[in-house]
Amino acid sequence: MINKRRSGHALIGASVVMGLAAGAPLSHAESTRTIEEVLVTARKQSETLQDVPFSVAAMTEGKLQQSGATDLESMAKNVAGISIQNLGPGQSQVAIRGISAGQIVRDQPGVKEQVGVYMDESVISMSLFTPDLDFYDMNRVEVLRGPQGTLFGSGSLSGTIRYITQQPNFDGVSGSIQGDAETISHGSDGGSVKAHLNVPLSDKVALRMVRYYQEFGGFIDALQPDGSVNEDVNEGVREGGRLAVLFQPSDALSITPKVVFQKIDMDGFNREDDYHLLANPYTTTRPAITLGDYEQYTQLEESFEDDFALFDLTVNYDFNDQLSLTSVSSYTDRDVLVVRDATALNSSITGGSYGEAPSVYLLDAPLYDRTSAEVLTQELRLSGFDGPMQWVAGVFYSEVERHYSQSLLVDGFEASNPQHPDLSGSTAGQRASTDELYYSDIPYQLDQYAIFGEVSYDLTDKTMLVVGARYFDYEETRVLSFDGIYTAAIIDDRSVVSSNGVSPRVIVRHALNDDVMLNAQVSQGFRLGGNNDPLNVPLCSSTNNDEQIYGNNRDFDDETVTNYEVGAKTNFMGGAGTFNVSAFHAQIKDLQVTVDAGSCSSRLIYNADEAHSSGVEMELFMRPLSNLEFGLSASFVEAELDSDVESEGSVLAVVGGQDGDDLPTAPGFELAASVTYYFPVFNTWEGFANATYQNVGERYTKISDQNNNGQGVATLYPNVGGPLTQATYGYDREMDSYEIVNLRLGVRNENWDTALFVRNATNEKAELSIDTERGGNARVGHHVNQPRTIGLSARYSF
Template identity: 75%
Template sequence: MKNKRSSGHAILGASVALGFVAGAPLSHAESTRVIEEVLVTARKQSETLQDVPFSIAAMTEGKLQQSGATDLESMANNVAGISIQNLGPGQSQVAIRGISAGQIVRDQPGVKEQVGVYMDESVISMSLFTPDLDFYDINRVEVLRGPQGTLFGSGSLSGTIRYITNQPDFEAQSGSLQLGGETVKDGSEGGNVKGHWNVPLSDTVALRAVGYYQQYAGYIDARQPDGSVKQDVNEGNREGLRLAMTFKPSEALTITPKIVYQSIEMDGFNREDQYNILANPYTDPGSRAPVTLGEYEQFTQLQEKFEDDFTLFDLTVNYDLSDSLTLTSVTSYTDRDVLVLRDATTLNASIVGGSYGEAEPIYTLDAPLYDTTTAEVTTQELRLSSAGDSALQWVGGVFYSDVRRDYAQSLLVTGFEASGPVHSDLSGSTAGARAKTDELYFSEVPYKLEQFAVFGELSYDFSDKTTVIVGARWFDYEETRELTFDGIYTASVIDKKGKVSSDGVSPRVMVRHDLNDDVMINAQVSQGFRLGGINDPLNAPLCSPTDLTTFGGNDTWDDEKLTNYEVGAKSTLFGGAATLNVSAFYSDIKDLQATVVAGSCSSRLVYNVPKAHSQGFEMELFSRPLDNLEFGLSGSYVQAELDSEVTSTTGGVTSVVGGIRDGNELPTAPGFQLAATATYYFPIVDAWEGYFTATYQNIGARYTQIADQENGGQGSATLFPGVGGPLSQSTYEYDRELPAYQIVNLRLGAKTDQWNTALFINNAADEKAILSLDTERDGRGRVAYHVNQPRTIGLSARYDF
C-alpha cells in the first residue's frame, strides 16, 4: 500500500509541474484564432469550461457534428478518461477514471450505477440500461470526472454525464432537416432522417420540437441448426421525439415542461461466437456434426430481440426572487420498459445435455429466456442559489426520489416435460408455486427505493486570484424488495422480503488559484458513494457441493465509498488560440462492489472488496494553429487495482473468490486511451467551404470481469462428451483479455450557412475491436465477444432554416 500511494503522489506532483510549464509566459503576438468559449452548468450555475475548478470535458453540438458522434458510445471515444463497455444495443455501461468492478449483467437488477447520467436537470441513468439517446439538437454533452456526490448524489460515484438540450428560443423561427445513409462492409444498409423546429408562439411562449428515426445496419450472421445462415441479424431501429415549451410570463419567472420519448428495437446482438456447445468443430461426429463458425458469425436457434421504450416528463421552474437569489424546482417522471429476449438454448444444453446427459431431442429444445424490466422513477429537487458578483456564492437544496422497478425472468422450454427427461433432478412435473409447466426458471423481483437528500455548496473569493469551495450532501435511503424464484433450476423462494438502508454525508472541498489571466490551478478532496443492495439466492440445484459452500451466505452487500484527491491546471495559450488542461488524481475506494460468477451455479453475486484504488492523469489540448486548421488531442492513463482480496475456505483449503486478489486490475476500463482529431478547412466556390476531418482513437487492453485476469487471462471451458466435445478433448481454451484497438474515422464535407453535406468513412482501416466478453455458464455453454461495426461508408446532408 505504501508504494502504491507513493506512486499516486508522484503522479499528482508531475501534473502540477506540467500545469506550471503549460502556463509559462510565451513571447508572441496575440492571435485572432480564438478557441470557442464553452459555457457549462456543472456546478448548477453557468460558467465557462475553463473556469470550472475540476476536471471536465464538454462536447459541443458543433464538435459532435464534426466528429459524426450520434450517441454516448460514439462520443466517449473522443473524451479522455471515459470508457463504454458495449454489451449489445442499449446495454452499454459507463466507467470514468477506470473505476469499475466489472460488467453488470442482465440478471443483477439490484446493482446501482457508478456514473450518473442526466438529461438537462433530470437523472435518467439505470445500471446496465444506460439510455442510448440520440444526440440530435443537443447543445452539448458534459463529462464531469471524479465523484459528484455533493450535487448529483448516489449514482455519480466516479463521475456524471449530462446531456444539455437546446432550449426553446424566443428570437425567431428556425429548424433543420437531416438525411443520411450508410452501408457496412459485408453487412446491410442503414440510414436516418432527423429534424428540429423552433417557433416563438408569442412574446411569452416558445416551442422546440425534435424528431428522429435511425435504421441500424446489421453485420452479424446467425448459423441455424439446419445449416442455413440468417444474414445481418443485428439490424434494428431507433426513433424518438423531444418536445419542450418555455413559458416566460415575466422577467423573473421561466417555466419549461419537456417530454422525451425514445423507442429502440433490435433484432439481434453484435455477438461473435468463438465456441458454442451446439455449434463447434470439437464435437464428436458420431453424436453431432462439427461446425466451424466464421468472423462476425454466431449460432442461434431462435431470433433474439431487444426492445426499450423510454419516456421522460420533466418540469423546470426558475424564479428570480431578487437580483441575487434564484429559486429552481425540477420535477421529473421517467417510465421505462425493457425487454431482452435471449436464445438460452446453449445455456440449457450445457445443463440438460452436458451436466445431466439427456438425449439430443431434449437438450436442443428451443429455450427462449425473457428478461423484462419496468421502471418508474419520480424525482423532485428544490434549490436556492445566489447570483451576482458577490465574493460569496452558494447553492443549496433538497432532493427526493422514488424508484419502483420490477424485474422478471422466464425460461420457457416448451415440450420439456413431455419429452421425458431421465435424470431424477429433471423428470416429473416442472410446474411449481409460480413456475408454469415447462418454465424451468422463473423469477420476479419488485424493488422500491426511496431516497432523501439535503445538499449545499458554498464558494468564497478570498482574493481576486483565490477561491475556496466547500460542499456536502446528507443522504438517507431505504430499499425494499420481494424475492420470488421458482422452477427446477433454483431453490423455490416465494415472496421473501428484503431490506437495506443507509445514511451518511459526502463532502467536497476545492481550491482554485489563478496564477495569471491565462492559467488556473486547482485542487480538491471529494467523496462519492454507491448504494448497497441484496443478492439473489443461488441456483442451488445447479451448484456443485464446493460452489454451494464457497458462494453461499452472501445475502447483501454494503455501500461503496470513494475518496478522491485531485490537482489540475487549465491554461489558455497563444492569445486564446489554444487551451491545455491537465489533471491528476488518486481515488481511494472502500467496499468496492464486485460481481462474481458463482461457478457451476449459473448465478452471479456481488461481493464487497475492502480496499481498491485508481490513480492516473488526463490531458486535453485544443488548438487552432492556422486560420483553416483545428486540432484536438486528449489522452488518459489510469492504474486501477485491488488492494485486498476475498477468500473462502472449503475442506481446509483457502482460495480466492472470483479473482478478487490483491494487485488485480479493475476491469472494463483501459489503462491508456488516446484520441486525436484534426479538421482542415478550404474554400470551394462562392459561399461553400470544404472541410476534411480525421479522428484517431486508441483504446488500451482491458478485461470484462475481475476474474478474467486469473490464470494469466486464459479461460478454460469444459467440453461435455457427446454435446460440446469428444472424449479426447475435455476443455476449450480462450483469451479473456480484450486486446487494444485503434479506430480511424474520416469525413469530407462542404457547408454554407444553411447546408452541411458530408461523405464519411467510419472505421476506415476496418479494425475489428473486441468490446466485451460474453459467456454462458462460465463458458460451458458459449464463449463469445461483442464486436464493433466493420468499415462503414455513408453520406449525410443537413439543411438549416
C-alpha cells in the same frame, strides 16, 4: 417487419438528393482563430468551461456534428477518462477514471450505477441500461470527472454525464432537417432522418420539437441448426423525439415542461461466438462447425426492445439579480425486454451435467428478461451570490419503483421425457408454469432523501475556496420470488437495506495569471449496497464445492470513493489554444465486484475491502491557423485491487480477484486525436476535412477474468456431440487493444452541411466485451464493433 435493406436504399437516395440540392451557393462560413468559450453548468451555475475548478469536458453541438457522434458511445471516443463497455444495444455501461467493477448483467437488478447520467436537470441513469439516446439538436454533452456526490448524489460515484438540450427561444422560427445513409462492409444498409423546429408562439411562449428515426444496419450472421444462415441479424430501429415549451410570463419567471420519448427495437446482438456447445469443431457425432468473423450460432431469434419516456418540469424564479429559486420535477417510465437464446446454456445443464438425450437438450430455450421502472424525482434549490460569495443549497427526493422478472420457458420439456430424477416429473411450481424451468420475479422500491449545499468564496481576487456537502438517506425494499427446477423455491421473501451519510467536497482554485488556473480538491462519492439473489443450488457442482463456496453471501455493502486531485487549466497562443491536465488518486472502499458463482449459473456481488485508481488525464485543443484545428485527449490510469475478493461460505476461496489485479472495463491507456482542415470551395462554400483517431488499451470485462492468468477454460461435455477430439476449450479473457480511424469530408455554408464519411476506415475488429454462458462451458463470445462503414450526411438549417 420493416424491409431494412430496401428502406436503407431509400434513405441513401434521400440523402443523395439532399446532397445535390446543397449545390445552391449561399454565404461562406468564415473561420476565426480564437477558440469559442463554452458555457457549462457543471456546478449548477453557469460558467465557462475553463473557469470550472475541476476536470470537465464538454462536446458542443458543433463538435458532435463535426465528429459524427450521435450517442454516448460514439461521443466517448473523443473524451479522455471515459470508457463505454458495449454489452449489446441499449445495455452499455459507463466507467470514468477506471473506477469500475466490470460487467453488470441483466440478472443483477440490485446493482446500482457508478456514473450518473442526466438529461438537462433530470436523472435518467439506470444500472444495466444506460439510456442510448440520440444527440440530435443537443447543445452540449458535459462529462464531469471524479465523484460528484455533493451535487448529484449516489449514481455519480466516479463522475456524471449531462445531456444539455437546446432550449426553446424567442429569436424566430428556425429548424433543421438531416438525412444520413450508410452501408456496412459485409453487412446491410442503414440510415436516418432527423429534424428539429423552434417556433415562438407569442412573446411569452415558445416551443422546440425534435424528431428522429434511424435504421441500424446489421453485420452479424447467425448460423442455424439446419445449416442455413440468417444474415445481418443485429439490424434494428431507433426512433424518438423531444418537445419542450417555454412559458415566460415575466422576466423573473420561466416554466419549461419537456417530454422525451424513444423506442429501440433490435433484432439481435453484436455478438461474435468463439465457442458454442452446439456448434464447435471438437465433436464427432454432430456437424463440426468452425465459426468465423462476425458469426454466431443460434436456434431462435434474439431481440432487444426498450421503451423510454421522460416527463419533466423546470421552474425558475429570479427574486432579484442575486437570488433565484429552481424547481425540477421529473417522471421516467421505462420498459425493457431482452430475449436471449439460452439453448446452449440449457444444453450444458440437461445434456452436459445430467446426460440427457438430444431430444431433451436440443429443445429451444428462450430466456426472457423484463425490466420496468418508474422514477419520480423532485429537486428544489436556491442559488445566489453576494459579493465574493456564490452558493447553492437544496433538497432532493426520488422514488424508484422497479420490477424485474426472468423466465426460461422450454416448451415441450416434460413431453421430451427426461430421465434424470432431478429433471423428470412435473416442472410446475408455486409460481413457475409447466415447462418454465426457471422463474424469478423481483419488485422493489428505492426511496432517497437528500439535503445538499455548496459555497464558493473568493478569498482574494485570484483564489477561490469551494466547500460543499450532501446528506443522504436511502432505503430499498425488495420482494424476492424464485421458482422452477433450476433453483430453490423462494416465495415473497422481503428484504430491506438502508444507508445514510454525508458526501463532502473541498476545492481550491488559484489563478497564477489570466491564462493559468490551478485547482486542487478532495471529494467523495458513494454507491448504495443491496441484497444478492439466492444461489441456484440445484445447478451447483458438488465436486467443486460451489454451494459451500458461494452459498453465504446474502448482501453487499455500500461502496465509497474518496478522490484527491490536482490540475491546471491553461490558455495560450492568445486564446487560440487550451491545455488542461489533472492528476488524481481515488481510494475505493468496499468495491462491489461481480462474481460468477462457478457452475451454479448465478452471479453474485462481493465487496473488495480496498482498491484504488490513480492517473493523469489531459486535453489539448488548438487552432494554429484560422483554417486548421487540432485536438488531443489522453488518459493513463492505474486502477487495481488492494485486497483479495474472498468468499464468505463454509469453504473459503478467492472468488473475484486478487490483490494487485486490474480493475476492468477501463484500459490503462486511452488516446483520441482529431484534426480538421477548412478550405474555400467556389468562393461561397467552406470545405472541411476531418480525421479522428482512437487508441484503446487492453482491458478485462470482469475482475475475475484475471484468475488463472487471464486464461479461461471451458469444459467440453462428452454427452453433447461426443466422443470429442479434446476435453477443454481454452480462450484469452483479456481483450486486445484496438485503434479506430474515422474520416469526414464535406462542404458547408450558412444553411447547408453535407459530408461523406468513413467510420472505422481501417476495418479494425475490436473486442468490446466478453459474453459467456455458464462460465464459458456453454458459450464464449465477444461483443464487437461495427466494420468499415461508408455513408453520406446532408443537413439543411433555416
